[in-house]
Amino acid sequence: MTKRRRVRAYLAIALVLVASFALAGPAGAQGSGPPDYRQYGELDSRIVIWVVSQLHLLFAAFVLGVPIFALITEYVGYRTQREQYDKLAHDFTKLLGAAFSTTAALGGLLALSLFALYPTFMSHMTDVFGDTYLWYGLLFFVEAFAMYFYLYSWKRLVGDKKKWHLLAGVLLNVSGVAVMLIANSWVTFMMSPPLAEVEAETGRVLTSGIVPLTAEWTGTVWEAINNPLWTPLNIHRFIGNITFGGFIVAGYAAVRFLNTKHEGLRSYYDWMGYIGSFIGVAAMIPMPFAGYFMGREIYSYSPVMGNNMMGGTFSWTFIIQAMLVGALFIGANFYLWSGMSRIPGAQRYSKYIKWLDVILIVCFAVWLTPHNLPLSPSEQAIIGGQFHPTLKFLGLMAAKNAVINFIIIATFGSFLIYRRANKGERLPVSQQGTGSKVIVGVGFGIAALALGWYAAVLFGLEPGDLDLSPDKGVFFTLPAYLLVGQILAGLVAVVLTFRDRGVQGQVLYLGAVVVNSVLILGPYGFVVMTQANPFLRNIAVAQWLITMSALVFVTAIDIVLLRGASEIGSIKWGKMTGRSQYALLLLLVGAVMLMSLMGYIRSGLREDWHIFGVLRDVSEGAFTPTMAEMSRVVASIVVVFMLLIAFVFWLAGLAESEGEEQVPSLTAVRPEPSIQPEPRAASGQD
Amino acid sequence: MRRVLNHKLGQFVILLLLAFLLFQFGIPWLSSAITGTAAPIPAHLLWTIYMPLVVLALLLFISANEQWWSEFKQPLLNLIVEQTPSGLVRLRRVLLVAVPLIAGGVAYLLIRPDISAPPELRSIHPAPPSSVSVGAETIDLRTAVNPYRGADGAPETGALAEGRAVYGQNCVICHGDSLEGDGLFATSFRPRPADFTDFGTIAQLQESYLFWRIATGGPGLPADGKGWNSAMPVWDETLSADEIWKVILYLYDATDQLPRAVGE
Numbered sequence: 001m002t003k004r005r006r007v008r009a010y011l012a013i014a015l016v017l018v019a020s021f022a023l024a025g026p027a028g029a030q031g032s033g034p035p036d037y038r039q040y041g042e043l044d045s046r047i048v049i050w051v052v053s054q055l056h057l058l059f060a061a062f063v064l065g066v067p068i069f070a071l072i073t074e075y076v077g078y079r080t081q082r083e084q085y086d087k088l089a090h091d092f093t094k095l096l097g098a099a100f101s102t103t104a105a106l107g108g109l110l111a112l113s114l115f116a117l118y119p120t121f122m123s124h125m126t127d128v129f130g131d132t133y134l135w136y137g138l139l140f141f142v143e144a145f146a147m148y149f150y151l152y153s154w155k156r157l158v159g160d161k162k163k164w165h166l167l168a169g170v171l172l173n174v175s176g177v178a179v180m181l182i183a184n185s186w187v188t189f190m191m192s193p194p195l196a197e198v199e200a201e202t203g204r205v206l207t208s209g210i211v212p213l214t215a216e217w218t219g220t221v222w223e224a225i226n227n228p229l230w231t232p233l234n235i236h237r238f239i240g241n242i243t244f245g246g247f248i249v250a251g252y253a254a255v256r257f258l259n260t261k262h263e264g265l266r267s268y269y270d271w272m273g274y275i276g277s278f279i280g281v282a283a284m285i286p287m288p289f290a291g292y293f294m295g296r297e298i299y300s301y302s303p304v305m306g307n308n309m310m311g312g313t314f315s316w317t318f319i320i321q322a323m324l325v326g327a328l329f330i331g332a333n334f335y336l337w338s339g340m341s342r343i344p345g346a347q348r349y350s351k352y353i354k355w356l357d358v359i360l361i362v363c364f365a366v367w368l369t370p371h372n373l374p375l376s377p378s379e380q381a382i383i384g385g386q387f388h389p390t391l392k393f394l395g396l397m398a399a400k401n402a403v404i405n406f407i408i409i410a411t412f413g414s415f416l417i418y419r420r421a422n423k424g425e426r427l428p429v430s431q432q433g434t435g436s437k438v439i440v441g442v443g444f445g446i447a448a449l450a451l452g453w454y455a456a457v458l459f460g461l462e463p464g465d466l467d468l469s470p471d472k473g474v475f476f477t478l479p480a481y482l483l484v485g486q487i488l489a490g491l492v493a494v495v496l497t498f499r500d501r502g503v504q505g506q507v508l509y510l511g512a513v514v515v516n517s518v519l520i521l522g523p524y525g526f527v528v529m530t531q532a533n534p535f536l537r538n539i540a541v542a543q544w545l546i547t548m549s550a551l552v553f554v555t556a557i558d559i560v561l562l563r564g565a566s567e568i569g570s571i572k573w574g575k576m577t578g579r580s581q582y583a584l585l586l587l588l589v590g591a592v593m594l595m596s597l598m599g600y601i602r603s604g605l606r607e608d609w610h611i612f613g614v615l616r617d618v619s620e621g622a623f624t625p626t627m628a629e630m631s632r633v634v635a636s637i638v639v640v641f642m643l644l645i646a647f648v649f650w651l652a653g654l655a656e657s658e659g660e661e662q663v664p665s666l667t668a669v670r671p672e673p674s675i676q677p678e679p680r681a682a683s684g685q686d
Numbered sequence: 687m688r689r690v691l692n693h694k695l696g697q698f699v700i701l702l703l704l705a706f707l708l709f710q711f712g713i714p715w716l717s718s719a720i721t722g723t724a725a726p727i728p729a730h731l732l733w734t735i736y737m738p739l740v741v742l743a744l745l746l747f748i749s750a751n752e753q754w755w756s757e758f759k760q761p762l763l764n765l766i767v768e769q770t771p772s773g774l775v776r777l778r779r780v781l782l783v784a785v786p787l788i789a790g791g792v793a794y795l796l797i798r799p800d801i802s803a804p805p806e807l808r809s810i811h812p813a814p815p816s817s818v819s820v821g822a823e824t825i826d827l828r829t830a831v832n833p834y835r836g837a838d839g840a841p842e843t844g845a846l847a848e849g850r851a852v853y854g855q856n857c858v859i860c861h862g863d864s865l866e867g868d869g870l871f872a873t874s875f876r877p878r879p880a881d882f883t884d885f886g887t888i889a890q891l892q893e894s895y896l897f898w899r900i901a902t903g904g905p906g907l908p909a910d911g912k913g914w915n916s917a918m919p920v921w922d923e924t925l926s927a928d929e930i931w932k933v934i935l936y937l938y939d940a941t942d943q944l945p946r947a948v949g950e
Contacts, residue, residue, distance in 0.1 A: 302828055303828065303892045303894070303895070303946070304813065304814055304816065304827060304828050307811050307813060307814065307891070307895060308813040310811075311810060311811025311812070311890065311891075312811060312812045312813040313812065313813065315811075330742070330746065333746075334746050334749075334750060337746075337750035338749075338750050340750075341750075341751065341752055350751065353747065353750060354747055357743050357746055357747045358743070360743075361739050361740070361742065361743035364739060365735065365736055365739050368735050368739075369731070369735070371810075371886050372810040372886075373728055373730070373731060374730060375728055375730065376730070376802060376803065377802065377803045377876070378802060379728040379729065379730065380876060380877065381876065382725070382726065382728070383723075383725040383726070383728060387884065387886065388717070388725055388727070388728065388731075389717055389720075389721040389723045389725050390713065390716055390717040390720055390721060390725065391713070391717075391727070391731070392884070392886055393885070395886065396885055396886055396890075463838075464838060467838075467839050468838070468839055468944070469838045469839050469840050470838070526885060529885050529889055529890075530885055530889045530941075530942065530943045530944070531942070531943070531944065532944065533889060533943075533944045533945070533946055534944075534946075577752060579749055607813065613816065613828070
């Protein structure tokens, strides 16, 4: 038995013992009949479940996010034949073993604790979801076997057999996502159970669902799974896992970078940090929209829950959320700007950084401004109330939608200048093959189809569809025409690109995005809010589509523009400031904080209901905690998780130190080597 | 002066100062131009959000470039740790005494007992209950819709006129003729009565929410709504459920706003 496996075995035994001990307490405390609630000794059951479930979720995000990251990078390595991508994917798959055991142990502890501490509630859940427990277990087996096969067959399935290895990676990801989908159905059912219609006079159940007064479930398992919040949460968590996987990699790389003086390893970890942050940020960009979709569906299911979320107690937690989201975007931009210092020729683009900085910070300030201000009585007296007469507008959804789109466009701008930082003379598009024209055409086609489809939806939308009077239809036309205008701007950009003026094409399209999505639809949102309120959601979708279309289409132009361009010099991997690595750590810690906070909000929105509106929580812990208590618990979870992750990385490091660590060449395929890896340093500080 | 303007630390300080002046005087001016009220930025907002963001923006910009960062740091390092001319050493000594004194003074001012009330985290739209009772009638707030609205959302004309009368008899004294929260009694209350023309009030809410707020008033607010700090009376003993629905109809119609749809 290797040292690493011994440690893992001890860890598993310790966790099982903790779980057994935890179960022994409540078992002895049982009275004659089955109680509704139990406790582990003096521990608050709500906090036990809160901490264990959040830690389980964070680890689950790790073991779902990292395989997605590994599969993407392995595929890139396979397609480009660059060895470093394959090594990066393999390195992170190795981390999965220990993380997988921890996730399973925490999941076991959570399940046992739920049955031990909340037996009546879990009895209800089992009545509804009993069948899914079997599927969950079986899929978990598939995931576990796929994970170990994926890990241990890495060195065997090479060459022509590589595609089979990639297939194993796909199986791992599909089974992992399927496990997540089942677990998501349980928690979303608790928030948005499909209600049965009951005849008031006779009490006869008319439609399938959960009966409000008795909590009896009369529907099928599928109806319970496919509850209103299931799809939004699935999308949100799936994208979130990719982001988290990327940031875990980036954070790991940053720690290793800061701890080594070996030039070859610094180059490798610098590159690793870049890849991790790139995948993380790319997945983070659609996250605000996934969140908006989720929030909208919460409002749709229950206006009461929606009001609690955005107008009530939980609105303060969204101020913290806004700060964390802003910090992630700022951290990502700062990392890209810092990275330009290691790219020869980047100084040509430095002048744009200050404008991107100004846009980001101004938008961030708007993003953070609450509608309802925390004021002292004297401040209230000065401004005449709890709302500032001017700044109050910045606190409303229309302003938030506008600035988040601008933040995303600015981040995309940072990425564009980073990409071209070391490019010299470009190969004119007219001299490139038809492949380039196809790339631009496909990019435009995707953008135009999405925008055109939604323009058609808006042109065909009847006011009655949104419960609006017929005269309100006049508000639908402006966004529809703006979508059409955006398509026309794209068409002009295509023509410009084909005439070797692609940069002007990019500027034109991005400029149109800012004008349409931010400067016009932003203020227009305020008008719609008061005049045709239900239409505001359509405005948000139009803004999102316009922004997303830029990401697809402008990237397509960029690929073609920089194709075959000469390089002023190669990227000097490893020549990065320490500050930039702390930005990567900020991304990781910020993501963990954000996930822990949002986990609390999502669950806390049910307030004193186990199953919202149906099964009331009458335990001692049914109250909504104060902001201070919430902050303490969430912060503790973040600290414990970071310590556990550090422990997992340390375990993985033990295995590394048993053999010689290979320093991968970052230049296996590239013609101009930037940094030649050197033999491992004798001091072995890494 | 030119040397200061060209130096990164000098630019940092000047931009910080300019930003402060912009917030301090620019926002009230803007506020005055837009709304007619020259309201300054509340100190909490200025010192906990806006100014830290400006500092962050400047530091991000400077530190993204190693050369600028070195230039920015150097005068500070000279002052604090480097071997420097005697003038700077004297300044260093003064700072060594002054900075702890200032920090101590600020700490004292922050923690000393104060008779003024602390800033409030008051929820403007706190969580409503599932249902509310008016007379013998129990209204389910999660599903209730205004019975005096047609299928297309248009208000019934007669009900609207009655709602207007209810408003005139009961609400106008505080919420005002124009519904801007500026009735005769308005200045006597803090917080002032709600301004229904504000985008952030009734346009954000379903009609069932307004029903609850009118029916149970300030005393019906949950803890985070700080019911003790609201002068809104309880109306369910004075008005019938029908009258409440009608006055809600009038509030939206008179302000040319629409209630938030249930499915939104």
